[in-house]
Amino acid sequence: MPTLDNCKICREKYNCLILKEQLAFYNRLGISQIDDSIETGSLTSIRHLWQDSTRTKKYDPSWNYAEDNTRAYTHSIHPYPAMMIPQVAGRLIDMYAKPKAVVLDPFCGSGSVLLEAFIKGYNSYGIDINPLSLLISKVKTTPLNYKLLQNELENILRKTSLIRKTESPDFYNIDFWFKPDVISKLATLKRAVSLITDERIRDFFRVVFSFTVRVSSNTRNGEFKLYRIDEEKLIDFNPPVIEIFKERAEKNISGMADLWKQFKNNKTRVNILNEDTRHRTTINDGAVDIVVTSPPYGDSKTTVAYGQFSRLSLQWLGFDNEDLDTDNRSLGGKLDTNNLHLGYSSPNLRHATDLISRIDKKRARDVMAFYVDLNKCFAELNRVVKKGGFLCMVVGNRTVKGIQLPTDEIVADFGKHVGFRHIETIIRKIPNKRMPSKNSPTNKAGELGSTMTEEYIVLMEKVK
Numbered sequence: 001m002p003t004l005d006n007c008k009i010c011r012e013k014y015n016c017l018i019l020k021e022q023l024a025f026y027n028r029l030g031i032s033q034i035d036d037s038i039e040t041g042s043l044t045s046i047r048h049l050w051q052d053s054t055r056t057k058k059y060d061p062s063w064n065y066a067e068d069n070t071r072a073y074t075h076s077i078h079p080y081p082a083m084m085i086p087q088v089a090g091r092l093i094d095m096y097a098k099p100k101a102v103v104l105d106p107f108c109g110s111g112s113v114l115l116e117a118f119i120k121g122y123n124s125y126g127i128d129i130n131p132l133s134l135l136i137s138k139v140k141t142t143p144l145n146y147k148l149l150q151n152e153l154e155n156i157l158r159k160t161s162l163i164r165k166t167e168s169p170d171f172y173n174i175d176f177w178f179k180p181d182v183i184s185k186l187a188t189l190k191r192a193v194s195l196i197t198d199e200r201i202r203d204f205f206r207v208v209f210s211f212t213v214r215v216s217s218n219t220r221n222g223e224f225k226l227y228r229i230d231e232e233k234l235i236d237f238n239p240p241v242i243e244i245f246k247e248r249a250e251k252n253i254s255g256m257a258d259l260w261k262q263f264k265n266n267k268t269r270v271n272i273l274n275e276d277t278r279h280r281t282t283i284n285d286g287a288v289d290i291v292v293t294s295p296p297y298g299d300s301k302t303t304v305a306y307g308q309f310s311r312l313s314l315q316w317l318g319f320d321n322e323d324l325d326t327d328n329r330s331l332g333g334k335l336d337t338n339n340l341h342l343g344y345s346s347p348n349l350r351h352a353t354d355l356i357s358r359i360d361k362k363r364a365r366d367v368m369a370f371y372v373d374l375n376k377c378f379a380e381l382n383r384v385v386k387k388g389g390f391l392c393m394v395v396g397n398r399t400v401k402g403i404q405l406p407t408d409e410i411v412a413d414f415g416k417h418v419g420f421r422h423i424e425t426i427i428r429k430i431p432n433k434r435m436p437s438k439n440s441p442t443n444k445a446g447e448l449g450s451t452m453t454e455e456y457i458v459l460m461e462k463v464k
């Protein structure tokens with residue numbers, strides 16, 4: 001009987017194809033829950049971890065915050081897919097942060113965790129590969145004098161009414177996504193914003209501009225992916241571009257006024273890094289005390305496409321092609337065949353992908369591509385988190401081909417592999433307003449998949 005820690009032929013634990021074949025065979029039989037760390041001399045010691053997880057999990061309604069205000073300060077200056085609610089981010093930081101703790105969000109998105117760390121007085125790092133995410137995070141966490149912003153808004157509106165002719169950007173399909181009148185108004189707004197000399201104030205209005213681009217484009221409401229409004233509806237779609245900009249600017253200034261009044265003298269640092277968490281980052285070894293994060297749910301093709309969500313804004317803001325390619329650079333953008341073994345380190349993942357592969361091998365490979373990449377991030381987290389530090393990961397257990405991927409178990413497996421002890425997993429309900437009511441499992445418009453109604457907060461401690 002083959003065992004996990006040796007192969008009779010080559011004695012290689014992870015690289016032995018024969019051993020892998022045998023494991024795959026057990027998987028197909030449904031006997032797949034093998035814990036690598038256990039001496040497995042015979043079939044009798046094979047553990048069925050997935051069905052009967054021994055990890056502590058509890059549903060705790062006090063984490064739902066269904067009725068709470070999630071828009072305080074600058075938290076809602078710009079929509080972003082799958083935002084973490086401030087209450088969850090703040091509570092996780094409070095649970096584990098000691099004085100002078102350093103917080104990291106390695107998938108910072110719109111910066112919810114970073115703003116919570118900032119207002120609680122903890123220095124932080126945020127990493128993301130999406131330039132729009134970095135811009136929103138920066139503006140969100142930079143208190144600005146709201147009176148200067150109000151003056152600047154008046155300037156912008158005055159200039160916009162004066163600018164007669166301005167050059168429109170020339171990106172692929174611009175006429176498909178924007179009506180001619182919208183293009184001309186956006187171009188004048190863009191020009192007026194670009195004339196602002198103070199970089200921080202200019203960035204503040206670039207975020208407002210990005211919001212305006214989104215709302216005045218011919219894209220359907222409530223979709224993260226780029227789907228065009230139906231032809232008949234488009235005829236009557238005439239968004240008031242300047243009013244949208246003005247209204248959003250006023251809302252954002254009001255949020256910023258609260259942040260400014262309370263935190264203008266706050267010396268807490270927020271370091272926002274345009275880096276890739278799969279690789280070695282510029283953060284020093286052991287520099288981080290607590291990680292609070294929500295990684296992507298899956299690959300960009302079949303789950304949330306952050307790149308598609310951001311593309312029109314980034315094109316209008318003048319980013320170049322490489323910056324627009326976020327979806328291919330995101331976790332699971334490409335199957336890294338050299339590192340397939342990283343998926344193998346989770347028994348739960350082996351089991352789930354094996355089940356999916358029986359229905360659809362390509363989807364099973366996509367799933368594997370995502371988790372192989374996610375596992376690479378664990379190596380980096382292990383490097384930057386100090387011993388005794390904490391890792392709090394908020395994940396969703398999405399369903400692929402009818403099979404639920406136990407991501408909460410998979411990340412705990414990955415964590416265990418690099419030296420994080422699982423503390424407990426808290427289950428919370430996702431308030432409807434933060435997620436699209438339906439998501440599309442494929443790239444086809446109108447094709448709907450089931451929605452996740454709960455998420456898992458997996459808590460781990462670095463012990464090695």
Ligand SMILES: C[S@@+](CC[C@H](N)C(=O)[O-])C[C@H]1O[C@@H](n2cnc3c(N)ncnc32)[C@H](O)[C@@H]1O
Pocket residue numbers: 080081082083084085106107108109110111112113127128129130133275276277278293294295296297306326329330331
């Ligand atoms: C679920 S979102 C985070 C949302 C965030 N918690 C918030 O409140 O806005 C996941 C983020 O991971 C980013 N991402 C994907 N692959 C990445 C990588 N390899 N390195 C760093 N960030 C990545 C995406 O661009 C996206 O912004």
